[in-house]
Amino acid sequence: MAEKDVIIGLEVHVQLNKLNSKLFCGCSTDYHDSPPNTHTCPVCLGLPGTLPVLNRRAVEYGIRVALALNCEIQGETLFYRKNYYYPDLPKAFQITQYDFPLGLGGQILIKGEDGEEKTIRITRVHMEEDPGRLVHAGTIDRAKYSMVDYNRCGMALLEVVTEPDLRSPKEARSFLDKLRNILEYLDVFNGDLEGAMRIDSNISLVGGERAEVKNISSHKGVEKALAYEITRQRSARRRGVAQVQETRHYDELRGITVTIRTKEEAHDYRYFPEPDLVPMRIADWVPRVEAELPELPDAKRERFVLEYGIADDHAKSLTSEIRVANFYEDVAKRASPRLAAVWIADVLKGELNYRDVTIDGFSPDHMVDILDMIEKGKITEKGAVEVIRTILDEGGDPAAVVAAKGLVRAEDDKVLEAVRAAVEECGQAVADYRSGNEKAVNFIVGMVMKKTRGRADPGEANRLVKEALDGMGGA
């Protein structure tokens, strides 16, 4: 659905969850499997008298991202306090950036609604601390009570803000996919962890006020929430109800958005510079961070085409996720790069996607073995797909699967023997073929497959049967 009248801008909160410690204290970031409130200390709990100490590595990661998003890095950056009361915020202010963020004015390319590449402008990239997490007993508007978990509190967040350049929920999704891909390339982010990326989106119809939809935690959620909002705003407009500037909450369970507050109730956050932290001259850091910047998706895609001689479509597919790209390169060094590209991009990725698992669950060694067997003609293409599926579903290694499932491709003379026998046995079919019924071949091929117990390559069998029949005709 091309939405000419839809205007969308995103504010994406990215947890720099590959850091070892939180943004302002030494607490470990590895809390995802821990009971609530076990990864805390006086600093991230905001106990009286504690002070923040900036994690310099976090700033480096932030600069890395800002550079990868083609932002201009600010010479000096500083932190502010954003003051508001909420139980997940133990200091009653969030340390964040306001004036002088890390980066300003960037851009990235995404796949637009029309399939063409499209530039999305990045307004700014800034750092802040994550608040804790509220667990409501029920939904946010109906809960009797809520609980707070401060394990997350103080995690380093990057906020990436786009200009209102997106025109549809699909484009928003496409932007997020690309952003996640870049973040994973930069090795600052693991998108698989819960709450790793949280999205607020501003959406309006041309000529109307905007709604900010908060609390969307998945790429799929963004697409759904925005689609809901477009429908809601359109139908309101049809009914003559004007959209007011408001903040809405996305209720993932019900798939709807509900209003939280209107502009009149908007907070005054009373920003002022955080007196417990000193301004940082980051301009001096940039050359080193830039030098250490890894190869990014678009560059890798170009290199794959040049270095491995593979199709651009395959290169794009292989580089759309750093893990897949690394997997491919590993395999391509030990097998035919072109064959590897086809099998990984077209087959393996599809099978992974179908099962909703990542490529981490599949061994590159197994892929090399499978490609080797295909190249040497030991298994058929159909057999290879079967091997991949079996390994994904049941485990095991390729050789064992091939043996257990009897997928060894039949030797050529055995196939020829089966062809001869089949042609002899199927007199009627041979006669039909001679009288012009091409389809009669299929019956004979079926017989060949039966005789080889499926180990013959069906295409190959088809070719051999025709050869036999045509040869007979010439005799």
Next chain:
Amino acid sequence: MIAMLKDLRGRLGAGASAEEMVSALLEKIKRSKLNAYNNLSEESALERAREFDRSPWTGLMAGVPIAIKSCISTRGIETNCSSRILSGYVPPYDAHVIERLKEEGAIIVGKTNMDEFAMGTSTESSYFGPTRNPWDLDRVPGGSSGGSAAAVAAGEAPCALGSDTGGSIRCPASFCGIVGLKPTYGLVSRYGLVSYANSLEQIGPLTLSVEDAALVMEVIAGHDPRDSTSVKSDGGYLSGLDGGVKGLVLGVPKEYFGEGVDPLVEKSVWDAISRLEELGASWKEVSLPHTKYALAAYYIIAMSEASSNLARFDGLRYGLRFGTDQDWHSTFSEIRAAGFGPEVKRRILLGTYALSAGYYGRYYLKALKVRTLIKQDFERALSAGGADVLVTPTMPFPAFKIGERIEDPLSLYMADVFTVPINLAGVPAISVPCGFADGLPIGLQIIGRHFDEVSVLRAAKAYEDATPYSETVPKEVA
């Protein structure tokens, strides 16, 4: 009973019992009418004293008892900032200065009374009632570190820590006739100091002598990675004490004399300047032209920062909690309404206003600009070729009566006129006793360059050695 740290250390080193010393102190505190302490750490202090007696340790403050202002976090000892909202709050960690004191062998006897959250000049805004001045029980001890100053002056602690945001160490030192030092901003880690106005405050010593203040500085000064504004200390506070003032140039800022200053205070300070002259110093008049804007700038900055700092006290995780919980907003509003006293509420409201959208530029930002000008005033007056230290009255008048000014916040704020510019500039300043007005102590303020505590302490020591005021003790405890 009253003894300087040097004597105490000597006696403890010669085998005197720390347990006897601590229990005598605790007895005295319990009999006291001053209300200098909010809570005592009786058991842990006695336990530690007994340990010391069994196998004495070494350290700059080995076996020496010390009192700690109630806004400095002490692991296992209630730290309530003299506020109802923090009553019962026991920190799970030690402030950096407490760690240092423990490393050097000190024994913490208790937490001293103060103005609620250090907001005041008289210790009258404490939830636990005012502390009395040992020189006249009807008078205030000054504030906000009034409990620490009164305890030291009355021999209820040989030394104490206070904090100074706009004069909170120097004012009570002046009113109680003892020594109080506010170090250069950044010299002592604030980690563990419950924040009132982060960009202004420092922890410092309240002691009976300049030498004792230097000793405590040797212990508490220095870099702490947990406070990003803290810096390395070069030390030398004790070793640099005895150089005298020969050749020292004193700057006398003209804005710190005249209108509003008690004539007896002014006379004492001029007498002190003459005394220092006799000891070999020279003096010249200097000007700090932006002094008249200091109070306004100070209160805007302090209240703005305070409004943010104190927002965390919502009763959710620690401190005051009562009644039945309702929704989040009603519950924390009720707790804050009941938990803060009127002066704290006034400052939170004013600070919130000053930071509000549309007012930020008019108030906070402007105050920061004034602050820069004031800092430049001091840098100019103390530049090479100018003065080495500045001398002024600490307070414009001696201790006033309890209840005399508490209903008139503006007149209380005015009392800070000579102390707040020092915090805005971030420079170090000491208050030493320099005489009496009708039996009430008067303080001389000596101000130095950034991180030049050594010159400040040396001048104060030379003056102290040449005058009898530091040895004079209140009748109550003599």
